[in-house]
Amino acid sequence: MPPSGADPDPTPWRGEIGAALAALPTGRRRALRSFSRADTGSGALLRPTGGGPPLLDLASNDYLGLSRHDAVIAAAAETLAAEGLGAGASRLVSGTRPVHERLERELAAWLGRERVLLFPSGFQANVAAVTALADRRSLVFADRLLHHSLLAGVRASGARLQRFAHNDLLDLERRLRAAARAAPRQRRLVLSESLFSMEGTSPDVAELADLCRRHGALLLLDEAHALGVLGPGGRGLAWGLADVAVISGTFGKAFGSGGAFLASDALLGEWLLQRSGGFRYTTALAPPLAAGALAALALLQRQSGAGGALCRQAARWRQALAEAGWGRPAGAGPILPLIVARDEAALALQQRLERQGLLSVAIRPPTVPSGTARLRLVVRQDLPADTLPRLLNALGPRHAAP
Numbered sequence: 393m394p395p396s397g398a399d400p401d402p403t404p405w406r407g408e409i410g411a412a413l414a415a416l417p418t419g420r421r422r423a424l425r426s427f428s429r430a431d432t433g434s435g436a437l438l439r440p441t442g443g444g445p446p447l448l449d450l451a452s453n454d455y456l457g458l459s460r461h462d463a464v465i466a467a468a469a470e471t472l473a474a475e476g477l478g479a480g481a482s483r484l485v486s487g488t489r490p491v492h493e494r495l496e497r498e499l500a501a502w503l504g505r506e507r508v509l510l511f512p513s514g515f516q517a518n519v520a521a522v523t524a525l526a527d528r529r530s531l532v533f534a535d536r537l538l539h540h541s542l543l544a545g546v547r548a549s550g551a552r553l554q555r556f557a558h559n560d561l562l563d564l565e566r567r568l569r570a571a572a573r574a575a576p577r578q579r580r581l582v583l584s585e586s587l588f589s590m591e592g593t594s595p596d597v598a599e600l601a602d603l604c605r606r607h608g609a610l611l612l613l614d615e616a617h618a619l620g621v622l623g624p625g626g627r628g629l630a631w632g633l634a635d636v637a638v639i640s641g642t643f644g645k646a647f648g649s650g651g652a653f654l655a656s657d658a659l660l661g662e663w664l665l666q667r668s669g670g671f672r673y674t675t676a677l678a679p680p681l682a683a684g685a686l687a688a689l690a691l692l693q694r695q696s697g698a699g700g701a702l703c704r705q706a707a708r709w710r711q712a713l714a715e716a717g718w719g720r721p722a723g724a725g726p727i728l729p730l731i732v733a734r735d736e737a738a739l740a741l742q743q744r745l746e747r748q749g750l751l752s753v754a755i756r757p758p759t760v761p762s763g764t765a766r767l768r769l770v771v772r773q774d775l776p777a778d779t780l781p782r783l784l785n786a787l788g789p790r791h792a793a794p
């Protein structure tokens with residue numbers, strides 16, 4: 393309390409935020425860690441900047457190692473030299489460069505969609521898409537384990553939200569049917585992902601798209617983790633499915649660059665251009681990142697079997713983990729969660745792996761539901777051949793795990 397007569401505290405919010413911070417459980421507090429590349433070749437080794445031996449990277453989403461690919465680096469470097477670093481303005485002012493238009497055209501052709509719009513990040517693309525497609529009169533159905541960015545979009549749109557059980561199309565259908573009965577003319581938007589980043593799982597996308605069509609709902613599918621890896625030639629699981637109305641993708645994962653995009657038909661593309669503040673009122677994607685993404689796209693087209701090969705490698709890891717008693721991680725892509733339930737067990741496992749020179753991150757609530765803490769293992773194309781035996785050795789038998 394200020395002494396009587398003194399001015400009231402002009403920053404009461406400091407006390408509130410300080411108290412809220414102090415109330416966060418210490419075991420769940422996050423701290424930043426920084427790493428530098430420990431070798432300039434494969435990019436698979438990371439050195440903690442605080443010291444300590446290099447760690448083999450089983451954590452990042454650079455699934456095909458393209459962030460270190462010569463062609464990707466050369467394309468970004470050339471554009472950097474020719475165009476400078478930043479675009480300097482939004483796309484609708486003077487920020488559009490030929491590399492943006494080319495990337496949008498070539499991505500649209502690769503994905504079989506009429507229109508692609510670039511964004512500086514996937515988070516932003518998702519918020520932009522949901523706020524352009526839904527408003528406070530709309531009803532949004534979101535998978536229970538959906539990425540935070542899409543939920544942030546729902547909140548910003550003011551739409552009503554219903555969560556359906558993870559990848560449970562029967563639950564979704566029941567909800568769609570009830571909603572259509574209650575308010576036939578209300579806009580209904582369904583949000584899901586084609587490869588869930590913390591689960592490694594995928595919905596049956598063809599079934600999901602068909603369900604949305606039958607119930608007159610618009611489907612926005614986040615393909616952030618699937619593109620480059622899943623579907624024919626790495627084109628994602630929405631490939632060939634016109635009933636997936638909008639695809640969201642990022643260049644920050646298998647493309648090895650940064651930035652993102654939304655892909656759709658011409659009508660929705662024009663609507664997104666006209667209505668999404670997240671596209672109109674932001675500085676255009678940095679041209680060197682766009683050039684790096686374009687080079688990555690060319691590589692994906694040339695090496696169209698890379699995603700399939702990575703999935704086959706991931707299947708060998710799944711089988712070996714199951715045989716070692718760890719249970720077969722769900723899904724078919726390169727994300728393999730080892731669910732150990734307790735937060736402390738996941739952290740202890742992360743530390744055990746680190747002592748053996750392997751970096752994999754414990755994922756805990758609120759990122760995942762309470763009681764499902766896990767180690768998130770990522771299989772990447774540029775890992776050395778002895779990685780799996782090293783991992784199994786470091787994990788040890790399941791019954792002796794923390």
Ligand SMILES: Cc1ncc(COP(=O)(O)O)c(C=O)c1O
Pocket residue numbers: 512513514515516518539541585589614616617642643644651652
């Ligand atoms: C499923 C999903 N969607 C969207 C994003 C956001 O993409 P970006 O990293 O380009 O912002 C991520 C990345 O964390 C993600 O995992």
